[in-house]
Amino acid sequence: MATIDNAAILRDIYQAFNEKDVKRVGARASPDARIVRVPSGESLGVIEDFQGWATAFPDGQVEVTQMVAQGDCVVAEIIGRGTHQGPLSSPQGPIAPTQRRVEMRLVDVYFFRDGKVTGGRTYFDAMSLMRQLGLLRAPEAPAPTASEPRPEARH
Numbered sequence: 001m002a003t004i005d006n007a008a009i010l011r012d013i014y015q016a017f018n019e020k021d022v023k024r025v026g027a028r029a030s031p032d033a034r035i036v037r038v039p040s041g042e043s044l045g046v047i048e049d050f051q052g053w054a055t056a057f058p059d060g061q062v063e064v065t066q067m068v069a070q071g072d073c074v075v076a077e078i079i080g081r082g083t084h085q086g087p088l089s090s091p092q093g094p095i096a097p098t099q100r101r102v103e104m105r106l107v108d109v110y111f112f113r114d115g116k117v118t119g120g121r122t123y124f125d126a127m128s129l130m131r132q133l134g135l136l137r138a139p140e141a142p143a144p145t146a147s148e149p150r151p152e153a154r155h
Contacts, residue, residue: 006112007069010076013117025050026048029117036119040091046117046153052089057082057102065105072112074093080104080124085132093132102132 009028016024029046036043044052053060060082066078080105087094110120130136 004112004115005069006072006074006110006115007067009112009115009117010067010069010074010108010110011064013061014064014076014078017054020054020058022047022050022054030113033117034119036121038121038123042089042091046120049122055086056084056088056095056097058085059083062070062106074110074112076108076110078106078108080106088133095135098133098135100133102129104129104132 013025013028016022016028016094026047033046034043035046039050057080060080061081063081065077065079067074069071069075081101083101084095084098086097088097089095106121106122106124108122111118127136131138
């Protein structure tokens with residue numbers, strides 16, 4: 001029996017995303033596979049998750065920076081880049097396109113059985129994404145406290 005290279009399958013899924021090839025992604029997943037977007041708790045079908053990101057970021061590309069495979073589990077660190085040109089699904093409803101360019105790091109944990117994705121989780125910094133989309137202000141630096149030394153005023 002040949003060994004299944006789940007890491008190669010996941011790399012192909014990422015390449016299919018870069019090419020916006022939804023059929024190829026669907027062929028690599030079990031029909032009942034679910035992906036959980038950890039920051040929001042959303043649970044989506046693999047194709048629904050793929051289409052959600054591809055619709056919001058039609059020029060979106062992912063770059064794999066690290067990948068570790070152990071048996072039926074593959075963990076990948078990726079960088080996603082794209083321009084927010086379509087509605088982005090969220091638990092509160094779609095986020096209208098902002099035309100802003102984003103870059104964010106994500107960690108995906110995928111589970112496989114017999115060479116097909118059976119489920120997974122996507123971890124990313126949702127606050128950073130919202131800031132990059134212009135929906136949140138960047139945090140301001142805290143004012144120095146009385147116990148912190150203050151720089152001398154120069155006049």
